[in-house]
Each structure stands twice: as structure tokens, then as C-alpha cells.
Amino acid sequence: MLSEIWTIFIKDLRLDLRRMENFFSMFFFSVIILLVFAFAMPADKDSHIIFAPGTFWVTFLLSGILSLNKSFQLEKENACMESLLISPISRGSIFLGKLFGNIIFIMIIQCLIIPLFSLFFYSGFLDHFFSLMLLSVISAVGFSSLGTLLSGLTTDLRFKEILLPILLFPLLIPLLLASVRIMQGILIGEGFSGELDWLKLLIGFDLIFLIISYLIFDFVAEM
Numbered sequence: 001m002l003s004e005i006w007t008i009f010i011k012d013l014r015l016d017l018r019r020m021e022n023f024f025s026m027f028f029f030s031v032i033i034l035l036v037f038a039f040a041m042p043a044d045k046d047s048h049i050i051f052a053p054g055t056f057w058v059t060f061l062l063s064g065i066l067s068l069n070k071s072f073q074l075e076k077e078n079a080c081m082e083s084l085l086i087s088p089i090s091r092g093s094i095f096l097g098k099l100f101g102n103i104i105f106i107m108i109i110q111c112l113i114i115p116l117f118s119l120f121f122y123s124g125f126l127d128h129f130f131s132l133m134l135l136s137v138i139s140a141v142g143f144s145s146l147g148t149l150l151s152g153l154t155t156d157l158r159f160k161e162i163l164l165p166i167l168l169f170p171l172l173i174p175l176l177l178a179s180v181r182i183m184q185g186i187l188i189g190e191g192f193s194g195e196l197d198w199l200k201l202l203i204g205f206d207l208i209f210l211i212i213s214y215l216i217f218d219f220v221a222e223m
Contacts, residue, residue, distance in 0.1 A: 008097025
């Protein structure tokens with residue numbers, strides 16, 4: 001099974017890196033969002049500290065949805081989805097391969113966005129780089145689990161670019177609330193220990209939707 005997951009993951013990674021369309025669209029969209037918030041917010045440092053967590057996760061959410069929209073796009077464009085489904089690869093392996101691909105691309109963007117966020121918005125952001133990256137990884141697992149499942153569900157529907165966020169965003173409310181609160185604790189110096197209850201909620205969200213998405217992707221793929 002691990003070899004199957006690796007095959008799907010490497011296939012998607014190579015295709016995305018060859019075209020670079022996914023990377024550049026996510027990166028430039030994130031930069032535009034940061035610039036808009038940087039010019040719209042008050043210039044004083046206290047305001048930036050207050051609004052930094054919300055601004056960061058809005059950027060995460062909106063750029064991440066671009067990656068999810070493209071999860072099954074190549075298979076659909078080249079009429080390869082049916083071939084993928086009848087191949088001797090389990091549906092769970094397809095899901096996990098796509099999931100890991102989405103997580104990797106989101107984390108690559110996060111590695112670039114955190115320094116830019118420190119430059120444009122809040123200068124102290126880079127001081128907590130590793131804590132913020134760890135939080136981003138935990139959040140990306142839940143975000144990508146649910147997003148990959150819904151992307152597979154909507155891939156053959158009209159207006160999927162609209163339907164996917166409509167279905168996804170309400171379900172992500174617990175994840176976003178927990179991520180914002182944990183980031184507030186990190187920025188004021190308390191780290192993860194200051195928001196343990198929210199961290200438990202975030203990890204629980206990840207585990208629940210990772211398991212549920214893995215189990216029902218088989219049925220979604222047949223729809």
C-alpha cells in the first residue's frame with residue numbers, strides 16, 4: 001500500500017512541478033492577499049498583533065483552496081480518472097497520495113508566506129517560524145483531508161470552483177477557530193502550552209476527518 005501511495009504522490013508532484021501552475025497561482029494569490037491586508041490595517045504594531053492570526057489563516061484558507069481545486073483536475077482534463085479507478089490501486093491509496101500532495105504544496109507555500117508575512121505585516125512573525133510551521137502542518141492535515149474528499153466529490157460537477165468552498169468552509173470552522181487561538185498564544189510567547197484545549201480540538205478534528213475521509217472516499221470515487 002505504501003508503494004501505491006508513493007506512486008500517486010510522486011506522479012502528482014512531478015506533474016505539478018513540471019507545470020508550476022499550481023505553485024505560482026497559490027504563491028501570487030497569497031502575496032496579493034497579504035498586500036491588501038498590509039495596506040488596509042492600521043500602521044501601529046498593537047493592531048498588527050491583534051489581527052495577525054486572522055489575517056494569516058484567511059491567507060492560508062484562500063490559497064489552499066486553489067490547491068484543492070486542482071487535486072483531480074489533471075485526471076479530468078486528460079480523461080484519466082476512469083483509468084485511475086480501474087487500476088490495481090486501492091481507493092484509499094489514491095486518497096492518501098492526493099492528500100500528501102496537497103499537504104506538501106500547502107507547506108511549501110507556508111514556508112514562503114511566513115517570511116513575507118513578517119516583512120509586510122508583523123515583523124515578529126519570523127521569530128516564531130518553527131512553531132508556526134508546526135501549527136501549519138497540523139492544520140494542513142485536517143484542511144487537506146476534508147478538502148481532498150470534497151474535491152473528489154465535486155470534480156465532475158459544474159461550477160466546482162464555487163461548490164467546493166461552499167461545502168468546505170463551514171466544516172472548517174472548528175479548525176480555523178482553534179488555529180487562530182493557538183497562533184495568538186504563540187505570538188504572545190505562551191507557545192502551544194497556553195492553548196492546550198484548542199490544540200486538542202485541532203488534533204481531534206484532524207484525526208476524525210482523516211479517518212472519515214479515508215473510509216468514505218471509496219464511495220465518493222464511484223459516484
